[in-house]
Amino acid sequence: MTKKTTIVLFSGDYDKAMAAYIIANGAAAYDHEVTIFHTFWGLNALRKEEKVQINKGFLEKLFSKMMPRGAERMGLSKMNFAGFGPKMIKHIIDKHHAMTLPQLIALAQEQNVNLVACTMTMDLLGLKEEELLDGIEYAGVAAYLAEAEDGHVNLFI
Amino acid sequence: MTKKTTIVLFSGDYDKAMAAYIIANGAAAYDHEVTIFHTFWGLNALRKEEKVQINKGFLEKLFSKMMPRGAERMGLSKMNFAGFGPKMIKHIIDKHHAMTLPQLIALAQEQNVNLVACTMTMDLLGLKEEELLDGIEYAGVAAYLAEAEDGHVNLFI
Amino acid sequence: MTKKTTIVLFSGDYDKAMAAYIIANGAAAYDHEVTIFHTFWGLNALRKEEKVQINKGFLEKLFSKMMPRGAERMGLSKMNFAGFGPKMIKHIIDKHHAMTLPQLIALAQEQNVNLVACTMTMDLLGLKEEELLDGIEYAGVAAYLAEAEDGHVNLFI
Numbered sequence: 001m002t003k004k005t006t007i008v009l010f011s012g013d014y015d016k017a018m019a020a021y022i023i024a025n026g027a028a029a030y031d032h033e034v035t036i037f038h039t040f041w042g043l044n045a046l047r048k049e050e051k052v053q054i055n056k057g058f059l060e061k062l063f064s065k066m067m068p069r070g071a072e073r074m075g076l077s078k079m080n081f082a083g084f085g086p087k088m089i090k091h092i093i094d095k096h097h098a099m100t101l102p103q104l105i106a107l108a109q110e111q112n113v114n115l116v117a118c119t120m121t122m123d124l125l126g127l128k129e130e131e132l133l134d135g136i137e138y139a140g141v142a143a144y145l146a147e148a149e150d151g152h153v154n155l156f157i
Numbered sequence: 158m159t160k161k162t163t164i165v166l167f168s169g170d171y172d173k174a175m176a177a178y179i180i181a182n183g184a185a186a187y188d189h190e191v192t193i194f195h196t197f198w199g200l201n202a203l204r205k206e207e208k209v210q211i212n213k214g215f216l217e218k219l220f221s222k223m224m225p226r227g228a229e230r231m232g233l234s235k236m237n238f239a240g241f242g243p244k245m246i247k248h249i250i251d252k253h254h255a256m257t258l259p260q261l262i263a264l265a266q267e268q269n270v271n272l273v274a275c276t277m278t279m280d281l282l283g284l285k286e287e288e289l290l291d292g293i294e295y296a297g298v299a300a301y302l303a304e305a306e307d308g309h310v311n312l313f314i
Numbered sequence: 315m316t317k318k319t320t321i322v323l324f325s326g327d328y329d330k331a332m333a334a335y336i337i338a339n340g341a342a343a344y345d346h347e348v349t350i351f352h353t354f355w356g357l358n359a360l361r362k363e364e365k366v367q368i369n370k371g372f373l374e375k376l377f378s379k380m381m382p383r384g385a386e387r388m389g390l391s392k393m394n395f396a397g398f399g400p401k402m403i404k405h406i407i408d409k410h411h412a413m414t415l416p417q418l419i420a421l422a423q424e425q426n427v428n429l430v431a432c433t434m435t436m437d438l439l440g441l442k443e444e445e446l447l448d449g450i451e452y453a454g455v456a457a458y459l460a461e462a463e464d465g466h467v468n469l470f471i
Binding site for chain 2: 008010012021039040057059060062063065066120123124125126141142144145146149150151154155156
């Protein structure tokens with residue numbers, strides 16, 4: 001029987017998203033069926049780096065502007081130091097030949113990890129499908145629960 | 158067999174508590190037996206809005222004063238902007254006809270989600286039963302584990 | 315059949331680490347096989363208090379210096395107030411005859427909770443085995459997943 005790993009990625013921090021994707025990639029390598037359900041600030045990891053022109057209301061535009069556009073721009077949960085922390089971490093990742101967050105996300109897509117964006121919080125934060133990476137699935141909390149209730153490893157990150 | 162969802166709500170952030178209650182309400186709608194175990198800052202979601210007159214020691218009084226009195230007063234984990242963030246989120250929730258945190262808590266009570274307050278951290282933070290919502294259960298980590306060890310979805314938020 | 319509790323401790327906050335160790339000690343008391351997998355900032359809970367002389371690169375030295383050396387020096391996730399928050403919490407813990415984080419860690423070791431340090435993030439943060447408490451195990455994400463996939467209670471803290 002295939003084992004299931006289901007992760008809710010709520011956090012918009014670079015380091016927490018790294019942890020989520022490292023676990024997800026590990027589980028996929030062990031033949032788990034893996035789903036990462038991106039909600040709230042975790043949606044930012046799925047944003048395209050380039051700006052996408054979309055008509056939005058005032059608050060939605062404000063949120064889009066203030067939230068990081070894509071994994072590369074996310075900050076650290078600790079020792080962020082106004083953006084210097086992420087630079088340090090990326091430098092060290094490079095030195096140790098480890099993988100950056102965008103590389104971990106690409107690997108997850110290659111390994112067929114299901115990357116799901118929470119449609120309810122997309123609505124709230126004013127994010128549109130055109131702004132997110134290709135190959136993403138769109139679903140709500142019901143779909144998450146259907147996966148999670150049979151999950152062997154369920155995490156909220 | 159009834160499925161079980163058990164959530165530890167440690168966080169005192171409005172957005173994280175929203176995520177916890179959205180998952181809990183979803184699981185309850187799918188006939189899971191659902192428990193939210195409120196500990197540390199998560200206890201603030203259960204505080205009554207009005208001030209309750211209680212004799213407390215100095216540090217306990219200080220904690221009570223500095224911690225938000227109820228869900229309505231909690232801040233965001235990201236982009237709080239000294240209280241402007243929560244206003245934005247509540248405005249957007251309203252616009253999208255979504256539910257605010259107090260509404261999500263009320264719905265959880267209607268759906269018989271077990272709302273449990275951790276007695277050990279109530280002691281530490283100096284919170285008394287009179288200060289918390291009606292219909293709350295009081296228990297310790299042993300009761301949490303008894304639920305969680307049979308849980309299908311266990312999350313720490 | 316022995317039940318399993320597996321906790322990823324990612325957070326470097328005193329209060330979150332307390333929650334992790336309280337759950338772990340509770341589960342061990344109920345005869346669960348318990349593992350705490352310390353990764354990223356959670357590794358700081360395992361650092362020795364005394365300074366260990368080691369040759370390190372510049373960034374690794376910087377990280378070691380800026381990160382708290384051991385459980386006693388960790389800050390709170392909320393109401394830290396530049397170190398005053400942890401003092402308040404420890405004062406209250408003392409008053410209520412509860413256990414501090416270092417005491418909870420010692421109890422976990424007595425109860426044979428498996429304290430594991432994530433080797434990959436040790437590499438990234440430049441932490442060496444000599445800097446961590448005695449009796450720690452060293453492993454990677456594969457070992458974590460092997461535990462977690464049979465776990466009854468899996469949490470990410």
